[in-house]
Amino acid sequence: MLELKSIVKRYDGLTAVDSLSLVIEPGCIYGLLGPNGAGKTTTIRMIMGIIEPDEGEIRIFGEAFSESVKERIGYLPEERGLYRRMKVLDLLVFLGEIKGIPARTASERAGRWLERVDLAGWADKTVESLSKGMQQKIQFISTVLHDPQLVILDEPFAGLDPINTQLIKDIIIEMKEKGRAVVLSTHLMDQVEKLGERICLINKGRKVLEGAIADVKMQFSKNVVTMRFSGDRAVFEGHPGIEQVRDFGRELSLTLGPDMKPNDVLRFAIDRGKVEKFEIGEMSLHDIFIAKVKEDGGEVDNEVS
Amino acid sequence: MRLTMKFLKVARREYLERVKKKSFLVGTVLGPVLMGAMIIVPGMLFELTPESQVTMAVVDIESAIYNEFTESLQDTLDDGSSMFVFRHVRASEGEIDQVKRSLNAEIEADAIDGYLIIPGDIVSKGEAAYFGKRLGAVKTLERVERALDQAVIGKRLAGEGMDYSKVKNMIRGVKLKTMRVSKGEERKSDFEMIFITTFVFIMMLYMTILLWGVAVQRSIIEEKNNRVVEVLLSSLTSFDLMIGKILGVGAVGLTQYAIWSIFALLASFYALSTGTFAGAVSFTWVTLAYFALFYVLGFLFYASLFAGIGSVCNSDQEAQQLQTPVVMCLVFTILVPMAVIQNPDGTFATVVSLIPFFTPIVMFMRINVLMPPAWQIVLSVAILIMSIYVAGKLAAKIFHIGVLMYGKRPSVREIFKWLKRA
Structure with a gap:
């Protein structure tokens, strides 16, 4: 058209x-x-x-x-x-x-x-x-x-x-x-x-x-999930599919490895404690834009970044 | 530069929106009234300035002409009282300074308006002096001078044994009637009438070309400012927009003329039927046709220039600078009528009437005063039409780029760059 x-x-x-x-x-x-x-x-x-x-x-x-x-x-x-x-x-x-x-x-x-x-x-x-x-x-x-x-x-x-x-x-x-x-x-x-x-x-x-x-x-979404979880948080540390665990206190942020899908993490978590909130971290277009511009070595005007 | 039929829609909108406005109605009605007022009122004011009674002391040394002088000044005011009140002051040559001092004091005290000193040798020398506070009452002083004239000449003639009124009759002059020969026919020529009608017509041409030309410019600036222009350009070409605007606004001017003409026609029919103003209307259909022609051409030419100016400006104030040279060209044409009317087929008038900036008004003026050779009219119109084409083309190029430029006004150099580029 x-x-x-x-x-x-x-x-x-x-x-x-x-x-x-x-x-x-x-x-x-x-x-x-x-x-x-x-x-x-x-x-x-x-x-x-x-x-x-x-x-x-x-x-x-x-x-x-x-x-x-x-x-x-x-x-x-x-x-x-x-x-x-x-x-x-x-x-x-x-x-x-x-x-x-x-x-x-x-x-x-x-x-x-x-x-x-x-x-x-x-x-x-x-x-x-x-x-x-x-x-x-x-x-x-x-x-x-x-x-x-x-x-x-x-x-x-x-x-x-x-x-x-x-x-x-x-x-x-x-x-x-x-x-x-x-x-x-x-x-x-x-x-x-x-x-x-x-x-x-x-x-x-x-x-x-x-x-x-x-x-x-899809291309830009990093495999990040955010979770509110009551139970032993250490269980995630030892999981081979999880690359990084960040503890924010009330919530946890997990960076997943390439073979790990958010569903797998959820299943793993449910088996080991109580999941009160589960969110797949998706990047907004805005974040993608900034990431992409930076990746290409460009600059973004203040207004956006 | 493409033109689609959509310019007609633009012209129609421009026309209707303007004609529907109250200001159009007011302008159309008030225009002739103001015009008439401009011509009639100054004269009327002059005529109507009320004359008041003048108290005048007359110092007539040796009483040379006092009686003759006062007798010929028996004018009365509108209310029947006499216009002049005289007081005869006798004085000898030696007392003059003293008398003047006391009379000056009286003037200061408003006891008299002024005094006249008539020397003893007025009959031979022909000189007298008036002293007064206000010397602006020209007409009053003219009467005094005339009365002195008459008295002195009478005395001189009497000295030669002749009677004033007889002599006056004998030396009455010859009146030369002027007849204008136009197209082999004699016409009663009234130079003043021709001058006045011509002047009224060129003032109308001047004012309407300026008024509506600037209206085009304003309307473009306004559309730039309220950003309608972008919506319009997504539907039609910039050339459509410019041509539509010029034609729409020009048609408003023509409508106004049509209304005025109808009124003028009715008025002249009325005048003819009642016989009151017979002959006052000193124009013909030919004049009107040329008027319309030169309005249309003049407007198209100047409106193109104003459109170009409007498209590069963001406000009327900004436009004022750029439009000055254009307006000056128009102003020039109304500064030259005397030169043209006195010598309508001279080199100056001929050359000026062939320059497109001046053609609409100066050529029209010449046609009105003394029909120029046909080839000159045709040539001037041809040059003007060509100039409209060129001006329109240049304006369209500037318009095309300028109309979407907001912010800083481009410099003249930048505008030349656009012209080269487009």
Whole structure:
């Protein structure tokens, strides 16, 4: 559905995006992750044809970029912006029209969407009379009003309360189920962790790693389990499959050897005492990102680390 | 630089949002009112300045012309009282200094407004002096001077044995009527009328081109600031956006003109039917057609420049610096009307009217005053259209890059770099 082939974008000697390649399939929620300034927005602007890459190729729906392609993509920019003095419905119809759908269709759909996000009564109000969160939802509607096959959301949850965040998440999942591809660009990696399927981590314009979230996690999850255990803690020390035991007092942390699975440890523990809490230590995407960048000899901006 | 049909949507939105605004209604209604006020009020104020009674001491040494002088100043004020109150002060040449001192004191005490000293040799020398606190009442002093004139000339003529009124009748001058020959037909020419209508028209051109040109610039800055621009560019091209904006705003200007024209037409029909202002409306359909043409072309040219400026600025204040040279070009055109009207087919007028920055206003002015050769009109319009194309292209290049740049305004050198690159 979307394919980037080693695209490069330079600004006055600074390389904002450095030979980035990725493939996004339909029916997938794809996380484009990285700290602020990593090159996410620049990448998205190139996908949208707002700016052109200096090198490389972008293919969308199997074809090279053309103006008509824009009509099949929905884009929620990180920098939100609406015409403040326009009425909500007029604005949505206008934004729908420039995405190529007829005014009437745009108006009908906008009505339905406004109901869906609980803003049905606001159609005739001006945008500036809405709260920030409401404006966010209006902007989100404008992104999906023309039923795009590819939706690119740049920091979609910024400024939303938990209820509205959930609402937008639900809609994103629905879109995915309808076979749309959704690209989530965010520096808050934990948001994508539960929602997404595939991710691409970028830092300073370069791809750090890409893949299915499950695989990435598997690859990076160290075999660590945390346990609250009443019994003789010394039993773990002598176990050949356990490489390290750290006693934190209330809890224990065990580093497992390559042949030891968490299940085996749990079975071993149950036989020897009472297990009150058992947790498989999984690294968060955030930790993986930092670990990976460091492993590659790179640096991470303070904000992330 | 691609253009898709979506610029029409942008233009329509721009147009509707502006026309629906209250400020448009107010501007459309108040525009002509203000314009009329600007022309009429200063004159009216001058005419209406109430004249008040003037108390004047007249020191007529040797009583040379006192009686003749005061007799010809019998003007009355609106309330019927006489405008001048005279006090005859007799004094000999030797007492003059002393009399002046006491009269100066009276002026200081507001007992009199001023005094006139008529020397004994006024008839031969033709000189007198007025002393007063306020010398700004030009019209009053003009009357005094005229009355002195009349009295002195009368005396001189009487000295030669002639009667003033007879002589006045004999030396009455010839009145030269001027007729303008245009397209082989004689027309009653009223230079003042031509001047005034031309001036009103070019002021309107100037103000609307500036107003709507800057409106394009503002609207671009506003969209940059509220970041709508990124949403728009994900749907259409930067060229669509720029062209749509220029056309939408330009159409608002045209709508305003259409409304004004309808009013002007109604007013002139009314004037013609009642006969009150017959002849006051001194323009033709040809004038209006040229007006529309030069508004459209002038606006397109200047709006392109303003669009380019707006796209690289983040605030109106920032834009002010960059727009100064452009605004100066417009201002220049309204500084030259006298030169052009006096010599509408001279080298200066011809050259200036062919420079695209000045064509819209100066060429229109020339057409109004003295129809220039057709080739000059065609040439000026051709140059202007070409310039619009070039300005539009350059502006679009700057716009394409500038409109997504936030933060620091690029330097002029950087902008040139963009032009080369794009």
